[in-house]
Amino acid sequence: MQLTPDEKAMLDGRDGPAVQAAMDLLMRYGRALGAERLVETNNVVASISATTPFMRDYAMQRGGMDAVFSEFSLDSDVPVTIPKVKTFTTHVQLGFDPGNAARMGVDEQTVQFYKKGEAYITGLGVQATNTCTPYQVGNIPTRGEHCAWMESSAVIYCNAVIGARTNTEGRESVGAAMLTGRIPYWGYHVDENRLGTHSVHIATDVITTADWGMLGYWIGEEVQGRVPVIEGWSKLPNLSRLKHFGAAASSSGGVEMCHIVGVTPEANTREQAFGRNTPREALTFDAQARQRTWERLNSTAKRQEVDYVMLGCPHYTIEQIWEAARLLEGRRVHENTELWIFTPRAIKSLADRNGYTAIIEAAGGHLMTDSCSAMSRAAPKGTRTVALDSAKQAHYLPAILGVEAWFGSTAECIDAACDGRFNGRSPS
Structure with missing residues (x-):
């Protein structure tokens, strides 16, 4: 060297x-x-x-x-x-x-x-x-x-x-x-290693955080550690959606770099994203692919009763905490279920000042910092079934803790925490 x-x-x-x-x-x-x-x-x-x-x-x-x-x-x-x-x-x-x-x-x-x-x-x-x-x-x-x-x-x-x-x-x-x-x-x-290798076209609605998580999980399985170039999104993704997308893609396939045309700084156009590369394969994420991905993420779940709802993988943004607080306000977490939400310390401080922590705690939930259940290997005692809005966590937690895992939207997970049962629907 x-x-x-x-x-x-x-x-x-x-x-x-x-x-x-x-x-x-x-x-x-x-x-x-x-x-x-x-x-x-x-x-x-x-x-x-x-x-x-x-x-x-x-x-x-x-x-x-x-x-x-x-x-x-x-x-x-x-x-x-x-x-x-x-x-x-x-x-x-x-x-x-x-x-x-x-x-x-x-x-x-x-x-x-x-x-x-x-x-x-x-x-x-x-x-x-x-x-x-x-x-x-x-x-x-x-x-x-x-x-x-x-x-x-x-x-x-x-x-x-x-x-x-x-x-x-x-x-x-x-x-x-x-x-x-x-x-x-x-x-x-290195510049040349950042160029796209696979073309991905979105041919179905990808709007919610859960949608972007499923898209990321599917792409990771399809391209593994290569560089997908993604086109066809209909609604600009925000921080939370991109966070969940990347976490899922890096979990199912080890993706470290991708280009979302019109979002990634190096991908104002498809041509810029690929550079001198010719796509090795053209892939399409359609309604059928999304349905198969949802089924795969929920493949470990059998029991409807939910013991534990874990949100915040990757750590929740202040927007996500605001959303969770809105969904929880005036409600109560089921007596047989625990709700843990993980966020950075600095974000929790903001949630404290905004009153969101008080709303979550009044409902029987807990806003926590510094870790998550995958890192800590910790869950409420006796947990058999967990509900998650993170495709990454749905991928890892069953293997780490030996639990069944339901994957769904944030609203479905909050409902599961309050009802003690997961009643989420498949995308189809």
Whole structure:
């Protein structure tokens, strides 16, 4: 790999052992990818804290959070002192909501360790945003900016909606990036790799958040990790719809980059999206495809009674919380059902001030932060059947928790929470 003089100096130890270890990791990572050089970045989304008993015990045995960072973020068996980060870094979601730890089955010892871990990351200069949707809480890169982001649904939003550039990174590569301001130049950092590969035409109504979730899920299954170019939408999607679309596409197929013609910054036209590429395949999302996708997302569900309704994967926007509060106001969650809604801390603060949290709690629901049921592996005790408005969560939660899952609209999920039964309808 070709290094600049500054990069060589970091590798030679000029900035201390932690930065040297980070550069060594990036060199090994880049060579494995076939990257010829590194690229500068000042925008990282990372996971460096620890919220599990295993991490807690490891930190206690090895001498603290520096040892955790050294082992799990720098691949270093020898603990090194971690300096303040060089890049603007926001933190992804964690293992539980510290304000609802008991509800999520987390003991007080783990909560105290969580608080120590948060003090550690903020001490390094990392923003404790604790969300899978960093673009909701201030991390909004500019078009063309090179980033190093974790979290698959955030990556596709970064690439396809904002027009910045990132691959789906892991804990190690982002740990190294935040200390060096570098990431390997490969994948979706490179112009030619961002061009479209598959043509997708929408031939049915795709309007609601659930519709966009089903479209994303279907596209992911069809194209896997390639770059679809999507045309034919009839109503401009907003943040919430694009968020759910990307989360679904990255779950069912690993899509990291796509072009929605007229929405994606690099796709004002179909011709711009494909560039010199010829589409490998032309696909059509019609009413039949949407029906099959709905059936697939609901394939684990048999029992009508719903024990748990989980909303907020990816984390809910303030608009979605406003919608949920409107749907809940004056109603009551069923005595046999729990309703948990997950959002970033910063958004919950806004919901508190606007009175939405009070409406949700008065109905018997809970507005929670920092995590979700997939990350925490937590659900109300005895949960057998869950209702979700997230195609991503409908994909993952049955396997993670061994539950049945109903997928439907937000309104259908709120109805399920209040009725104790899922009565959603298929699109047909």
